[in-house]
Amino acid sequence: MDTVKKWRSKTYTGEGCPVEASLELFSGKGKGMILYHLLEGTLRFNELKRRLGSVTQRMLTKQLRELEASGLVHRQVYAVVPPKVEYRLTDTGASLEPILLALKEWGEEHALPILRQQAKIPAES
Template sequence: MSSAPLLSQEHRERYALVTQERTFNAHSIGNDTVMTRIRHKSLACSPGCAVEATLQYIDGKWKGVILYHLLQGTLRFNEIRKRLPNITQRMLTTQLRELEHDGFVLRTVYPEVPPKVEYSLTERGRTLEPVIMALKKWGDENTEFGQAPLP
């Protein structure tokens, strides 16, 4: 059974002309290597660009999990750390800053001694709830915790 090609010749030629930009260079942090991430300047690069663009916002080992916990309400920094015992303080700070920069998380600092900082989802962050919950549902149905993933 033959299927039609995903892209017409015209679209393949148009997508081939789109340039990409490097957002950071590969470097090592401890034993982890951070690889170069390519971000498209335009979403007209290919049919999968919208998926790629979405994944760029929630990429990283911890962003999806942080968003999941913030769906339940406002949390302080140490409350998030308690829920994610394997994350380092530096990594949590980095991930929260990126989520804040992308408009998904609101950081509220209260002028107290010691400083009180709370994190909550913005309206834009709340729009990711169906995505995060779909990932959770898929994980619940397709993984067995403590065992190797299903083939």
């Protein structure tokens, strides 16, 4: 499985580039949700998969490996049968907490209403 992410840019220069570089590390199918759920603590693969819902096993594995390669997630493998693998945020990953919580708040206030309106889905009561 190809776990080497191809970056959009080879160099990040210019005023807004730190924003793009940051998004580069945690944007992708489900990465934000993975990081958000790991804020609660260490989780096993199937616990993460259940919390994410519709993500496939292959996609979750790929995203976790990219997050691990970026230094945001730590993967701990235990030498037991059946195999036991746990994931947790690294210190760098945990430093995303205020950003992820701000994104959650912004999403509740702005993104969900916009997406509901575009899809003509009624707001939850």
